[in-house]
Amino acid sequence: xxxxxxxxxxxxxxxxxxxxxxxxxxxxxxxxxxxxxxxxxxxxxxxxxxxxxxxxxxxxxxxxxxxxxxxxxxxxxxxxxxxxxxxxxxxxxxxxxxxxxxxxxxxxxxxxxxxxxxxxxxxxxxxxxxxxxxxxxxxxxxxxxxxxxxxxxxxxxxxxxxxxxxxxxxxxxxxxxxxxxxxxxxxxxxxxxxxxxxxxxxxxxxxxxxxxxxxxxxxxxxxxxxxxxxxxxxxxxxxxxxxxxxxxxxxxxxxxxxxxxxxxxxxxxxxxxxxxxxxxxxxxxxxxxxxxxxxxxxxxxxxxxxxxxxxxxxxxxxxxxxxxxxxxxxxxxxxxxxxxxxxxxxxxxxxxxxxxxxxxxxxxxxxxxxxxxxxxxxxxxxxxxxxxxxxxxxxxxxxxxxxxxxxxxxxxxxxxxxxxxxxxxxxxxxxxxxxxxxxxxxxxxxxxxxxxxxxxxxxxxxxxxxxxxxxxxxxxxxxxxxxxxxxxxxxxxxxxxxxxxxxxxxxxxxxxxxxxxxxxxxxxxxxxxxxxxxxxxxxxxxxxxxxxxxxxxxxxxxxxxxxxxxxxxxxxxxxxxxxxxxxxxxxxxxxxxxxxxxxxxxxxxxxxxx
Amino acid sequence: xxxxxxxxxxxxxxxxxxxxxxxxxxxxxxxxxxxxxxxxxxxxxxxxxxxxxxxxxxxxxxxxxxxxxxxxxxxxxxxxxxxxxxxxxxxxxxxxxxxxxxxxxxxxxxxxxxxxxxxxxxxxxxxxxxxxxxxxxxxxxxxxxxxxxxxxxxxxxxxxxxxxxxxxxxxxxxxxxxxxxxxxxxxxxxxxxxxxxxxxxxxxxxxxxxxxxxxxxxxxxxxxxxxxxxxx
Numbered sequence: 001x002x003x004x005x006x007x008x009x010x011x012x013x014x015x016x017x018x019x020x021x022x023x024x025x026x027x028x029x030x031x032x033x034x035x036x037x038x039x040x041x042x043x044x045x046x047x048x049x050x051x052x053x054x055x056x057x058x059x060x061x062x063x064x065x066x067x068x069x070x071x072x073x074x075x076x077x078x079x080x081x082x083x084x085x086x087x088x089x090x091x092x093x094x095x096x097x098x099x100x101x102x103x104x105x106x107x108x109x110x111x112x113x114x115x116x117x118x119x120x121x122x123x124x125x126x127x128x129x130x131x132x133x134x135x136x137x138x139x140x141x142x143x144x145x146x147x148x149x150x151x152x153x154x155x156x157x158x159x160x161x162x163x164x165x166x167x168x169x170x171x172x173x174x175x176x177x178x179x180x181x182x183x184x185x186x187x188x189x190x191x192x193x194x195x196x197x198x199x200x201x202x203x204x205x206x207x208x209x210x211x212x213x214x215x216x217x218x219x220x221x222x223x224x225x226x227x228x229x230x231x232x233x234x235x236x237x238x239x240x241x242x243x244x245x246x247x248x249x250x251x252x253x254x255x256x257x258x259x260x261x262x263x264x265x266x267x268x269x270x271x272x273x274x275x276x277x278x279x280x281x282x283x284x285x286x287x288x289x290x291x292x293x294x295x296x297x298x299x300x301x302x303x304x305x306x307x308x309x310x311x312x313x314x315x316x317x318x319x320x321x322x323x324x325x326x327x328x329x330x331x332x333x334x335x336x337x338x339x340x341x342x343x344x345x346x347x348x349x350x351x352x353x354x355x356x357x358x359x360x361x362x363x364x365x366x367x368x369x370x371x372x373x374x375x376x377x378x379x380x381x382x383x384x385x386x387x388x389x390x391x392x393x394x395x396x397x398x399x400x401x402x403x404x405x406x407x408x409x410x411x412x413x414x415x416x417x418x419x420x421x422x423x424x425x426x427x428x429x430x431x432x433x434x435x436x437x438x439x440x441x442x443x444x445x446x447x448x449x450x451x452x453x454x455x456x457x458x459x460x461x462x463x464x465x466x467x468x469x470x471x472x473x474x475x476x477x478x479x480x481x482x483x484x485x486x487x488x489x490x491x492x493x494x495x496x497x498x499x500x501x502x503x504x505x506x507x508x509x510x511x512x513x514x515x516x517x518x519x520x521x522x523x524x525x526x527x528x529x530x531x532x533x534x535x536x537x538x539x540x541x542x543x544x545x546x547x548x549x550x551x552x553x554x555x556x557x558x559x560x561x562x563x564x565x566x567x568x569x570x571x572x573x574x575x576x577x578x579x580x581x582x583x584x585x586x587x588x589x590x591x592x593x594x595x596x597x598x599x600x601x602x603x604x605x606x607x608x609x610x
Numbered sequence: 611x612x613x614x615x616x617x618x619x620x621x622x623x624x625x626x627x628x629x630x631x632x633x634x635x636x637x638x639x640x641x642x643x644x645x646x647x648x649x650x651x652x653x654x655x656x657x658x659x660x661x662x663x664x665x666x667x668x669x670x671x672x673x674x675x676x677x678x679x680x681x682x683x684x685x686x687x688x689x690x691x692x693x694x695x696x697x698x699x700x701x702x703x704x705x706x707x708x709x710x711x712x713x714x715x716x717x718x719x720x721x722x723x724x725x726x727x728x729x730x731x732x733x734x735x736x737x738x739x740x741x742x743x744x745x746x747x748x749x750x751x752x753x754x755x756x757x758x759x760x761x762x763x764x765x766x767x768x769x770x771x772x773x774x775x776x777x778x779x780x781x782x783x784x785x786x787x788x789x790x791x792x793x794x795x796x797x798x799x800x801x802x803x804x805x806x807x808x809x810x811x812x813x814x815x816x817x818x819x820x821x822x823x824x825x826x827x828x829x830x831x832x833x834x835x836x837x838x839x840x841x842x
Contacts, residue, residue: 210688369701375692401722404696406715464711465696 005137005166005368006127007360009174010116010154012071013196015040016357017123019131020365026178026358029130037353038126042067042118044103044110051122060249065090065101069197070115072220073099075146075153087221116157124161129519132568138163139364141356144170144202144216148381148399155467166367166466169376172202173211174359175325179347182209183373187320192338194301195326197223201304203312203319209374215312217304222297224263224328230293231259231285235274239281251279266290267330291333298337305341316342323347325355377402384461384469387424387433389414396461399429403463411457417449421457423473425486444473444482517567524562524574531555531581534588542587554580636661639705649693649713657694659709665737666720675804676734676797678724687721731793732825735818738809751826759830770838778838786831793824 006029009016014037018028028036035053043055045064058064072084078094085092085099092099093109100109120140127135142154151168158165172191176182181189186207193200200218204211232255236243246252258274262285265272271286309315322342329335329352339346350358366374379402385395388411396407413421421444428436447455456476463469472483531551535543558573637644641654647668650657660669667674670686692698694713699706724730751759762785769778796817803814 207685208688209692366697367700369699372692372698375695375697377691377695402718404711404715405718406712407719462711462715465714 005364007364008138008140009357012069015119017127018357018361020361026361028354029127042115046105051118070112073112075150113153113157117160120161137166139167139360140165141171141174141360143200144213151381171356172204174356175323177359177362178355182206188318190319190322193325194328195223197225201308215308217308227294228259242281321345325352327353382427385426391433393433404465406462408460412453413455416452419447420445425471439486440484442484446480447475520567520570524570527574669720675801690717775838782835
């Protein structure tokens with residue numbers, strides 16, 4: 001089976017996974033219920049850890065820690081996250097200088113990469129179920145302004161989820177890839193990305209298939225959620241009673257949902273009725289009024305745009321097109337404002353929620369070797385070097401060096417007759433080795449005993465296009481060689497890295513077949529229970545005897561498969577049973593709906609006559 | 611404390627990677643057709659390893675000049691990246707992958723060196739003299755330049771004794787900026803000397819000596835600048 005590389009958009013509010021099908025189409029992979037978005041939410045409670053939709057439902061549960069927007073904490077120190085910590089309702093503690101969220105039920109604290117890993121793992125499982133094969137390689141997107149540490153932390157999250165993150169790419173670049181820019185279409189493109197809680201603006205230079213981010217700007221606390229809040233505040237002004245009711249979290253939550261619904265409706269309608277009978281509240285919201293409410297936010301986004309343009313020394317005239325990303329760009333006022341500001345064509349035909357994931361899948365496809373018209377150049381996020389005498393770091397490959405990269409340097413011995421050297425490989429920008437991250441240690445032995453400073457030991461660093469580092473030490477007279485291969489990572493202490501790597505290996509070795517079997521058995525049991533229940537309820541008028549026999553036969557086949565160890569077989573037999581019982585389910589559904597309607601419906605005059 | 615076994619920097623003799631050693635760079639490794647420094651064999655379309663004699667200019671297919679048009683440099687770099695980047699060879703044989711890894715690393719190094727005018731000048735000097743590239747090679751500064759720097763250092767100590775290092779920074783900038791301008795200005799003179807009088811010209815050798823001295827002085831000044839900034 002051909003190896004598939006998936007593209008993942010690990011977002012602040014939602015995450016998605018996509019891949020390119022054999023037929024060339026890029027597909028965002030839905031979950032079992034057909035939903036493509038996965039809320040970037042993790043819920044910790046006594047009864048377990050939940051991820052996604054089921055985690056989000058717990059938002060008002062006092063017994064549960066609901067972690068959202070963890071991306072804002074990714075790869076940053078505890079101090080750096082002060083402002084972001086004040087915006088979230090879950091506790092964040094200082095854990096060796098890094099932010100972490102306590103999980104008292106499991107007696108641990110989760111670092112942001114670990115939270116990211118839970119989300120990535122969910123997406124990985126989703127992809128594996130949909131594709132019916134193991135998925136281990138991924139391209140993950142990050143905002144263009146993410147620094148080295150934030151990028152490495154995102155990679156770490158992948159490693160913890162058992163994913164080999166081949167590449168980290170910028171979200172605006174991904175959006176451009178999704179629109180097919182780069183193959184034959186050169187120019188300067190603006191990417192306007194307004195999500196649920198963040199606004200990012202980038203200028204992207206595309207020349208003959210090579211992408212370069214020229215400038216970025218944005219507001220990390222501006223997005224669709226602000227519009228919802230502006231709407232509810234408007235309602236509070238209309239009805240002070242509503243304002244006092246909204247002190248209760250469940251009411252506030254309901255209002256927020258109602259505001260979101262009204263906002264979405266106003267993207268296609270010019271006015272919307274809002275009624276909350278329980279609170280004695282009724283009001284009409286017009287699109288014009290909503291436009292007034294969001295005007296300050298529009299102005300804030302345009303201020304960022306102006307800054308980015310002036311930073312890069314460009315004007316709107318230099319821009320060839322504007323790509324719209326993020327669900328909030330569906331809002332007509334923004335499209336209008338951006339269109340007027342630039343006076344340039346808008347790229348808005350791809351779903352703005354999916355466009356980044358789709359672009360990640362395009363890069364994933366390039367890495368699968370299927371297309372050669374595009375090339376994204378990548379750099380090493382942090383400097384790499386070795387420890388020399390006195391505990392000093394000697395950098396061989398400085399940060400921001402384009403990969404692949406190679407560097408060689410000559411070293412020698414410190415003591416007379418020294419026959420071996422320790423090569424301590426380091427990552428980081430600090431002078432002293434102890435302040436940098438230790439990646440590996442190895443020894444080159446068998447150096448001929450000579451006076452100090454005479455042997456010539458050549459150390460070679462080779463980083464491949466995926467950022468994997470190979471360090472080789474070679475004594476030049478004897479040709480003795482020793483080497484090590486390292487997958488650099490960041491964001492956790494040395495001890496944790498060791499533990500986490502152990503854990504990561506466990507994830508990698510986790511048998512895909514075992515997981516498939518377990519999932520298939522659960523699914524089969526659910527279908528079996530439902531089928532037996534239905535069979536017990538229906539009579540011959542709904543289910544002819546021949547159909548019943550066929551179903552019972554399939555039930556036996558499925559039970560036999562469940563006894564076995566072939567997960568795929570279990571799944572196939574379950575699907576066969578599901579298909580067989582489909583007409584029955586429909587008939588039952590019709591029956592219950594008509595029963596329900598019979599009890600409720602008030603017949604019209606026409607009906608009584610019929 | 612360092613272990614007695616820790617590696618020690620050799621003060622001299624830092625070397626740079628050289629091209630992959632091909633058995634014979636003048637023929638294609640795959641179909642054995644005779645080649646003339648082509649990146650890709652015209653007959654079997656396989657990428658070729660760079661021969662050891664390929665310098666950074668020839669790796670990027672650029673003329674060996676000091677004054678380089680940045681647009682030209684970037685487009686040459688992009689073109690070579692498209693040819694050699696491993697992402698475009700993920701399904702090729704191991705042999706091809708090892709060639710592209712090595713070639714692409716060299717393309718990146720060549721671009722990084724030539725992109726920065728000061729690193730480029732340093733590289734150019736060695737290149738003309740036919741020496742292997744050694745960016746850490748130090749020129750010997752004449753005594754009067756060394757004196758000048760020592761005096762400046764004392765002056766800076768006084769200037770940066772206050773709370774702000776701004777005055778000291780300004781002082782260094784006032785020396786570095788005209789020096790850099792002098793360096794840039796010499797580029798076209800040197801290029802034309804090379805073109806008209808050849809690489810062994812006495813005038814060229816003198817001009818390169820002066821360039822080398824200015825580069826060295828600039829690097830001293832830059833270190834001073836960094837120190838001043840760190841103190842503040």
